[in-house]
Amino acid sequence: MDRVESITVTTSEGSPHGPFIPRLPVEVCERIIDHLATGWDIKDTRAKSQHLSTLASCALVCQDWYYLTWYHLHQRMYLRDRKDVLSLSRTLRARPRLREVIQQVVISGASPGECQPIRHLGTFAAMLAGKVPWLSRIVIADAEWTVGSVRLEDIGYLAAFNSIDTLHLSNVTLSNVAQLSHLVSALPRLR
Structure with missing residues (x-):
């Protein structure tokens, strides 16, 4: 019961892409994005724009992350x-x-x-x-x-x-x- 199963993803050509990587829990993703969003409150405009850029990149990761960043963006x-x-x-x-x-x-x-x-x-x-x-x-x-x-x-x-x-x-x-x-x-x- 304690064994870890590995799932291999196969493309249409039939070649495997390696083991399936488990997803992070949504709560962890939310905390990461919330932490990035706190960077907006700093005074340095260069650092602030880097945080904004990072948040925008997070929005492009997947649909779940898009909705998690939506509020902050x-x-x-x-x-x-x-x-x-x-x-x-x-x-x-x-x-x-x-x-x-x-x-x-x-x-x-x-x-x-x-x-x-x-x-x-x-x-x-x-x-x-x-x-x-x-x-x-x-x-x-x-x-x-x-x-x-x-x-x-x-x-x-x-x-x-x-x-x-x-x-x-x-x-x-x-x-x-x-x-x-x-x-x-x-x-x-x-x-």
């Missing part, structure tokens, strides 16, 4: 232009469960480190208002908010995101204080 959404916003909107329509996973949205200019116009902030607010119930944090980074690039009426749609309690601005140039005032007043739960 979709908690933070990066929106660099209008196409990203439209793609996210289509994804949320196709996969409604994803709506409950997204906790943070990063809205930035097209190039990291350079201030670029963020016209897509208004598109994001108008198209996704009320569609991401657990969104708690918006980050606006590497952005130039010029007069007329984002309609103030669109910023009003942010009030529908009633779970947002954190707004982080990093390397953002505003044209006037009224833009910041409208943004802050549209998010009543800010801490």
